[in-house]
Amino acid sequence: MLFAYMFVDVMSPLQSLIQKQRGWSPDAFGYYAGAEYILNVFGFLILAGIILDKMGVRFTGTLSASLMVAGALIKLYAISELFQGTALELWLNSWWTEMPGSAKLAALGFMIFGCGCEMAGITVSKALAKWFEGKEMALAMGLEMAIARIGVFFIFTISPRLADSVVPASVVVPVAFCSALLCIGLLAYIVFTFMDAKLDREMGANKVAEAESDEEFKLSDVGSIFKSKLFWIIAMLCVLYYSAIFPFQRYAANMLQCNLGISETQASDIFRWFPVGAAALTPLLGYYLDRKGKGASMLILGAILMIVCHLTFAFVVPATKSELITYSAIVVLGISFSLVPAALWPSVPKIMDKRFLGSAYSLIFWVQNIGLAFVPILIGKVITWSNPGVTDPMQYDYTLPMCCFASLGVLALIFGIILKAMNTVHHYGLEDPNIKEDFEDVRIDGEA
Numbered sequence: 001m002l003f004a005y006m007f008v009d010v011m012s013p014l015q016s017l018i019q020k021q022r023g024w025s026p027d028a029f030g031y032y033a034g035a036e037y038i039l040n041v042f043g044f045l046i047l048a049g050i051i052l053d054k055m056g057v058r059f060t061g062t063l064s065a066s067l068m069v070a071g072a073l074i075k076l077y078a079i080s081e082l083f084q085g086t087a088l089e090l091w092l093n094s095w096w097t098e099m100p101g102s103a104k105l106a107a108l109g110f111m112i113f114g115c116g117c118e119m120a121g122i123t124v125s126k127a128l129a130k131w132f133e134g135k136e137m138a139l140a141m142g143l144e145m146a147i148a149r150i151g152v153f154f155i156f157t158i159s160p161r162l163a164d165s166v167v168p169a170s171v172v173v174p175v176a177f178c179s180a181l182l183c184i185g186l187l188a189y190i191v192f193t194f195m196d197a198k199l200d201r202e203m204g205a206n207k208v209a210e211a212e213s214d215e216e217f218k219l220s221d222v223g224s225i226f227k228s229k230l231f232w233i234i235a236m237l238c239v240l241y242y243s244a245i246f247p248f249q250r251y252a253a254n255m256l257q258c259n260l261g262i263s264e265t266q267a268s269d270i271f272r273w274f275p276v277g278a279a280a281l282t283p284l285l286g287y288y289l290d291r292k293g294k295g296a297s298m299l300i301l302g303a304i305l306m307i308v309c310h311l312t313f314a315f316v317v318p319a320t321k322s323e324l325i326t327y328s329a330i331v332v333l334g335i336s337f338s339l340v341p342a343a344l345w346p347s348v349p350k351i352m353d354k355r356f357l358g359s360a361y362s363l364i365f366w367v368q369n370i371g372l373a374f375v376p377i378l379i380g381k382v383i384t385w386s387n388p389g390v391t392d393p394m395q396y397d398y399t400l401p402m403c404c405f406a407s408l409g410v411l412a413l414i415f416g417i418i419l420k421a422m423n424t425v426h427h428y429g430l431e432d433p434n435i436k437e438d439f440e441d442v443r444i445d446g447e448a
């Protein structure tokens with residue numbers, strides 16, 4: 001997941017470079033960024049859930065890592081000199097001209113990568129649940145997310161530097177570097193499959209068979225989950241919150257460049273502290289949640305902090321050009337991005353029957369992916385629409401796009417408040433500690 005998250009954001013600090021080198025407009029960059037989720041939205045994630053439950057974590061993890069490598073190599077080819085001037089490029093350039101051929105092929109590669117990445121996300125959750133059942137599962141999940149966030153920090157640090165390591169600067173170097181890391185990730189996962197097989201042998205065949213059948217994905221479960229009000233509240237909160245985080249991450253470096261008049265590298269150096277804050281706090285908050293609870297309150301606080309930060313980027317940073325205010329907003333956004341994931345993912349088992357859990361995670365990811373696919377496209381359009389005639393990628397006004405992100409936060413906050421109110425009335429245990437023997441078990445099975 002570390003290398004996957006690095007690949008996801010390898011181009012984020014290079015938006016203005018790819019615009020200069022390959023002619024990708026903000027619109028084209030938005031389409032490319034949203035492509036990661038398109039196939040998932042059109043049902044791949046649901047299929048991935050079925051494959052995972054039918055074939056297990058070893059097969060699905062290897063398949064997902066292979067998909068990531070294949071997608072990465074297509075994207076690498078698309079942005080490389082090798083692709084320039086080929087018949088394929090000429091053909092791709094000949095239709096939907098707003099989107100250069102290189103952006104179209106890179107988007108295709110990113111789509112395939114995205115299938116692997118999200119499939120890996122649900123596979124890793126299931127593998128962690130299997131390995132840490134009855135132990136420090138929330139902490140393990142928190143640490144996994146923390147390692148992924150450190151990858152984002154690392155890539156924001158090295159991506160512009162790798163691009164500048166050749167003359168003229170090139171987006172190919174960082175993308176090639178991350179593609180090589182994904183190959184190492186695939187090898188690492190293959191090693192893990194042997195360890196997992198050993199664990200199965202140690203657990204004993206009977207216990208494994210029992211555990212697998214317990215969690216089997218049934219198509220009829222999808223209907224039960226979709227009928228649940230709680231599922232929709234959690235899914236809406238998730239899609240609205242994450243749509244104001246991951247798509248923002250794609251545009252953040254350019255937003256800072258435009259607001260502060262700084263270089264790509266300087267902007268990335270500021271923004272990279274966002275995932276670091278999240279990485280440091282997520283496991284601690286997971287530890288706190290396990291022992292003290294307050295999950296629903298953490299979701300509300302996380303949404304409020306995000307709104308404040310996005311409004312600061314919209315109005316205060318461009319007016320003051322203050323690096324101190326910018327750093328503060330980045331750190332506070334990192335705190336928000338610890339509170340929500342640390343509270344959201346461990347809340348799901350509290351409200352879903354164990355039998356639904358795998359499908360529930362894959363369906364929440366699916367709803368979330370709809371937002372992650374379309375919000376970057378929307379933001380690309382808002383940037384273009386609110387900056388008529390601006391062609392210099394250093395001169396965009398980001399006020400309106402940042403207000404869009406803040407509005408998503410307001411909607412997420414409303415769903416967080418509804419969730420907390422429902423929890424007060426129905427006692428789902430969302431404010432209770434995870435480590436507790438006798439919390440009242442009112443899950444979807446009970447609710448439906």
Ligand SMILES: NCCCC[C@H](N)C(=O)NCC(=O)O
Binds near residue numbers: 008118145368
């Ligand atoms: N491709 C990066 C986005 C990952 C989305 C994923 N479905 C997710 O929500 N992961 C949990 C997290 O907090 O990163």
